[in-house]
Amino acid sequence: MENIGLVVIGGGPAGLAAAIEAYKNGVRDILVLERERELGGILKQCIHNGFGLHIFGEELTGPEYAWRYIKQLKELGIVYKLNTTVLNISHDKIVTAVNSNDGLIRLRGKAVILAMGCRERTRGALNIPGTRPAGVYTAGTAQRFVNMEGYLPGKKAVILGSGDIGLIMARRMTLEGAKVKMVCELLPYSGGLTRNIVQCLHDFGIPLKLSHTVVAIDGRERLEGVTVCRVDENRRPIMETAEYVECDTLLLSVGLIPENELSEEAGIEIDPATSGPVVNESMETSVEGIFACGNVVHVHDLVDYVTQESKMAGRCAAEYVKGTGEIHEGKIYKTLAGNSVLYVVPQIIRKNFVKDEIKFFFRVKNIYKNINVVIKSGNSLLNTQKKLKVTPGEMESIRLSKKQMEFLNQKSDIYVELEEG
Amino acid sequence: MKHGHYKPSVLMWLFCFFNTLSREVFYMEYDAAIIGAGVVGSLIGRELSKYDLNVCLIEKAEDVAMGSSKANSAVIHAGYDANPGSLKAMLNVRGNMLMEKLARELDVPFKRIGSLVLAFNEKDMLQLEKLYQKGIKNHVPDIEILSRRRVLEMEPQLSRKITGALYAPTAGIVSPYDLTVGAVENAAENGIELILGKKVLDIKPYKGKFTIIMGTDVIYSRYVINAAGVYADLISAMVGETEFSIIPRRGEYMLFDKKIGNIVSSIIFNTPSATGKGILATPTVDGNLLIGPNAHDIKDKNDVSTTAEGMQEVLEGAGKLIPAFNQREIITSFAGIRAAPSTEDFIIKASQTTKGFVNAGGIESPGLSAAPAIAEYVRDILISEGLTLNKKKNYYLVRRPVIRFREINDNQKVRIIKEDPRYGNIICRCEKVTEGEIVDCIHRPAGARNSDAVKRRTRAGMGRCQGGFCMPGVVGILARELDIPADKVTKFGGNSRLLLRKTK
Numbered sequence: 001m002e003n004i005g006l007v008v009i010g011g012g013p014a015g016l017a018a019a020i021e022a023y024k025n026g027v028r029d030i031l032v033l034e035r036e037r038e039l040g041g042i043l044k045q046c047i048h049n050g051f052g053l054h055i056f057g058e059e060l061t062g063p064e065y066a067w068r069y070i071k072q073l074k075e076l077g078i079v080y081k082l083n084t085t086v087l088n089i090s091h092d093k094i095v096t097a098v099n100s101n102d103g104l105i106r107l108r109g110k111a112v113i114l115a116m117g118c119r120e121r122t123r124g125a126l127n128i129p130g131t132r133p134a135g136v137y138t139a140g141t142a143q144r145f146v147n148m149e150g151y152l153p154g155k156k157a158v159i160l161g162s163g164d165i166g167l168i169m170a171r172r173m174t175l176e177g178a179k180v181k182m183v184c185e186l187l188p189y190s191g192g193l194t195r196n197i198v199q200c201l202h203d204f205g206i207p208l209k210l211s212h213t214v215v216a217i218d219g220r221e222r223l224e225g226v227t228v229c230r231v232d233e234n235r236r237p238i239m240e241t242a243e244y245v246e247c248d249t250l251l252l253s254v255g256l257i258p259e260n261e262l263s264e265e266a267g268i269e270i271d272p273a274t275s276g277p278v279v280n281e282s283m284e285t286s287v288e289g290i291f292a293c294g295n296v297v298h299v300h301d302l303v304d305y306v307t308q309e310s311k312m313a314g315r316c317a318a319e320y321v322k323g324t325g326e327i328h329e330g331k332i333y334k335t336l337a338g339n340s341v342l343y344v345v346p347q348i349i350r351k352n353f354v355k356d357e358i359k360f361f362f363r364v365k366n367i368y369k370n371i372n373v374v375i376k377s378g379n380s381l382l383n384t385q386k387k388l389k390v391t392p393g394e395m396e397s398i399r400l401s402k403k404q405m406e407f408l409n410q411k412s413d414i415y416v417e418l419e420e421g
Numbered sequence: 422m423k424h425g426h427y428k429p430s431v432l433m434w435l436f437c438f439f440n441t442l443s444r445e446v447f448y449m450e451y452d453a454a455i456i457g458a459g460v461v462g463s464l465i466g467r468e469l470s471k472y473d474l475n476v477c478l479i480e481k482a483e484d485v486a487m488g489s490s491k492a493n494s495a496v497i498h499a500g501y502d503a504n505p506g507s508l509k510a511m512l513n514v515r516g517n518m519l520m521e522k523l524a525r526e527l528d529v530p531f532k533r534i535g536s537l538v539l540a541f542n543e544k545d546m547l548q549l550e551k552l553y554q555k556g557i558k559n560h561v562p563d564i565e566i567l568s569r570r571r572v573l574e575m576e577p578q579l580s581r582k583i584t585g586a587l588y589a590p591t592a593g594i595v596s597p598y599d600l601t602v603g604a605v606e607n608a609a610e611n612g613i614e615l616i617l618g619k620k621v622l623d624i625k626p627y628k629g630k631f632t633i634i635m636g637t638d639v640i641y642s643r644y645v646i647n648a649a650g651v652y653a654d655l656i657s658a659m660v661g662e663t664e665f666s667i668i669p670r671r672g673e674y675m676l677f678d679k680k681i682g683n684i685v686s687s688i689i690f691n692t693p694s695a696t697g698k699g700i701l702a703t704p705t706v707d708g709n710l711l712i713g714p715n716a717h718d719i720k721d722k723n724d725v726s727t728t729a730e731g732m733q734e735v736l737e738g739a740g741k742l743i744p745a746f747n748q749r750e751i752i753t754s755f756a757g758i759r760a761a762p763s764t765e766d767f768i769i770k771a772s773q774t775t776k777g778f779v780n781a782g783g784i785e786s787p788g789l790s791a792a793p794a795i796a797e798y799v800r801d802i803l804i805s806e807g808l809t810l811n812k813k814k815n816y817y818l819v820r821r822p823v824i825r826f827r828e829i830n831d832n833q834k835v836r837i838i839k840e841d842p843r844y845g846n847i848i849c850r851c852e853k854v855t856e857g858e859i860v861d862c863i864h865r866p867a868g869a870r871n872s873d874a875v876k877r878r879t880r881a882g883m884g885r886c887q888g889g890f891c892m893p894g895v896v897g898i899l900a901r902e903l904d905i906p907a908d909k910v911t912k913f914g915g916n917s918r919l920l921l922r923k924t925k
Contacts, residue, residue, distance in 0.1 A: 035850060085847035096831075100842035104835050122887040124676075124753030131726040132755065134912035134919050138889045149893050151908055151920040176924055215729070221916040248921075261851075261885075 005029040005321045007095050007109035009086050012041020013303050014294025014310040015115035016069035021314030023076050027321045032080035033097050040066035045147045048168055054304035089266040111317040114263055114292040118299055121255040130217030139165040139253040152176050154249030158226050159183040160214045162190035166253025171200035181245055184212040184228055186235055189367050191393040223248050256299045273343035274298040280348040281358050282316035291317045298345050301395050331410055338417025340365050357401040362416050364390045370421040373398050378409030451475045454633055454642035456621050456656055458485040460597055460792045461784050462648030463604040468796040470611035472810040478613055481620035483914025484874040486601035488650040492757025495597050496688055498787040499589035501556030508767045510559045512791035517591055519793040527603030528822045530706040536592035536688035539583045545692040549587045564589045578684050578743050592688055596706050597789050598877045607820040609866030624659040626775050644777045651722045651760040653782030660775040665768050669722045670759040672714025673731040678750040678885050682708040689742050700738030712739035725756045752885050759785045771806050827853040849891040851884025863902045873913040
């Protein structure tokens with residue numbers, strides 16, 4: 001069995017940034033394993049623009065954004081294998097993978113970075129009643145058919161869920177000549193970015209029906225229509241408001257789930273709130289030497305943040321591989337989601353491993369206006385930040401500097417929560 | 422490899438060809454025609470393929486196992502349910518006994534995991550005692566009534582409210598569509614002709630032969646076996662046999678992620694009621710957890726839609742048995758139709774009025790369990806009806822084995838990829854299905870022609886992402902291997918096209 005410094009599972013934006021950063025921090029024997037025929041992950045099919053505003057200060061398309069990292073990876077000579085699927089990662093970092101050329105690959109990584117991304121929730125997970133015809137797709141699958149395979153799935157569409165992929169696909173299907181009749185959202189607010197609602201729906205006159213859902217699917221062979229219904233405040237359909245909408249395509253944009261089957265097999269602890277691994281300030285999981293970054297940890301809205309998080313994972317994995325990492329002493333702090341907060345990443349802080357500051361990413365449970373985001377430890381208020389509006393659809397962040405960490409309460413955990421402003 | 426594929430004789434082919442040219446129909450004459458390629462028709466076909474006969478298996482759908490056989494509880498019952506002396510009782514127990522060898526010959530996974538019928542009160546316990554007595558009369562091996570404590574030791578996740586259970590160690594689980602596909606493939610390897618996508622519109626007996634009309638296509642056969650499932654009454658009526666009708670009785674199911682597939686290790690039933698065996702919970706042979714079915718008589722024989730109320734009913738029913746399962750792990754729900762006969766028992770007999778016509782209808786539960794025995798039984802009816810059976814000289818008892826990448830060991834993986842690199846290309850990441858397996862399932866006899874058929878044969882798209890990632894890959898392989906444009910690929914035949922057209 002071959003020994004290798006760092007194995008990166010996944011060649012999407014997270015894996016690319018992590019591998020490059022690990023190389024820049026001195027690791028030379030890196031192998032990136034990618035299951036698809038090209039590097040770039042889901043960005044390959046995101047041909048719309050809007051990527052890279054934070055990192056590059058310009059609006060790139062998905063493939064352009066990915067190319068900046070792919071190019072760098074190739075220039076650095078980092079080794080990668082395409083069409084290679086990882087079958088198993090063991091607790092002691094033996095990675096088993098398979099492809100057509102090498103057959104079965106088994107190697108032991110000194111460190112492993114998980115960057116497998118996420119998958120879409122399906123019709124089955126929602127339990128939408130009715131028939132099971134052709135024409136019901138997750139939005140991402142439809143996006144792949146249109147943008148990569150070159151086929152339009154249908155001509156009259158209803159989209160359930162106002163997640164970003166659903167909004168983007170509403171515009172994309174319209175541009176391809178399909179009629180998008182409506183976007184239905186179960187919640188009273190959209191799960192997508194405001195700019196996507198404006199640019200993908202408003203600009204094309206596509207109605208967004210908030211507090212609406214699909215309660216039945218109709219059609220024997222190909223989809224013929226769906227029944228759309230308003231829901232009450234408990235998200236229960238009000239059947240009197242049912243309306244039959246004729247369509248041949250239903251796209252589902254109803255949430256993303258970090259893809260952690262490999263992580264679980266390796267015995268890595270999963271946070272039920274994120275469905276991703278519990279990670280510390282170095283993006284290391286509960287298994288020493290296995291790091292994780294990007295959508296496999298928690299679902300991001302913006303790839304720029306994925307890149308930032310992945311660079312951190314790459315840098316820390318490099319330190320681990322080189323063996324220069326210091327031994328941790330002192331208290332390990334848990335970070336917990338406090339009042340009105342759904343989850344916080346990273347979930348664990350080892351104080352002396354924090355370089356200058358730590359950036360907490362979190363999502364809130366509802367829409368809140370004029371609030372303060374606070375970081376608390378025991379009775380001490382470590383940092384506070386005013387926000388005009390926060391929504392569950394947009395990931396938020398707050399920083400904690402090394403200096404502020406001096407006020408950490410030894411007897412308490414760290415809470416990120418909202419307070420009325 | 423000693424397996425050959427059946428080729429019609431050149432003469433026969435020429436005969437067909439000229440008929441096709443001259444009359445735009447194809448003309449074939451068979452010894453026996455089986456209508457319906459569900460598990461029953463397919464196993465009858467496989468049984469008859471052992472003999473020197475010219476047999477065809479006609480199916481209106483674009484694949485086999487498209488009716489009751491694709492959506493049911495997938496349970497091989499032990500045989501204590503049916504009334505002693507009934508066909509159901511006899512054929513269930515016999516079918517169960519045959520299943521192990523059959524599954525091995527057809528390379529289909531079958532697991533004898535045992536079943537438990539749970540009792541929750543004194544009344545239920547009396548019911549269990551009755552079942553036990555029936556089981557003894559039906560010659561079900563090794564059944565016993567277990568105490569609450571023993572049951573909970575065996576299955577710690579069950580409801581603490583139980584008072585005891587009837588244990589039947591011979592009950593098992595199988596994949597009903599795998600069994601059907603395996604039977605048809607092996608039958609085809611032995612020369613049976615599969616006619617897919619042709620609906621029988623009429624059957625006319627004439628001078629000791631039947632004319633079977635399927636649109637513009639007509640075939641002739643000396644014997645007809647009606648295994649048309651929920652449509653068996655309509656087929657039977659075509660020859661004037663109207664003594665029974667089939668009531669479509671829908672049952673809804675929910676399937677859970679493999680993560681909780683081992684929450685129980687045996688098949689868990691509630692105490693049966695007048696309407697049937699009730700909602701059960703069972704592991705599947707593929708490692709998922711399956712719950713269902715409810716039972717509702719419906720009008721439309723083809724209506725396999727699910728309902729919100731039905732799914733709630735199933736969840737509540739299963740929740741009574743296993744309180745702790747996590748509803749977040751549901752990966753899909755579906756419905757199947759039972760072919761419930763107006764008679765109490767299966768209707769398996771030769772027509773009294775139309776010589777040569779044999780019904781194998783009303784095959785509701787325990788139809789899957791009984792199917793191997795039904796095949797033998799129908800064979801014997803045909804013999805008594807005058808069909809001469811001579812064993813074939815070259816008969817392939819064993820179906821050409823299927824490579825299931827996720828199940829073979831590392832050495833086997835290395836070897837198979839070396840032989841055919843397509844087995845190193847994973848298409849379905851959730852179920853670890855390779856390109857090699859998908860290509861193979863398309864080119865086997867009775868091969869897959871659409872994405873659902875690929876799914877049933879290989880499990881590509883059956884996992885937790887429900888085809889979200891692999892569907893474009895599967896569509897691409899189907900288009901390439903069948904040499905059709907991708908926008909002509911369907912989900913399950915007919916108008917179930919997956920894609921509208923190429924983008925601009």
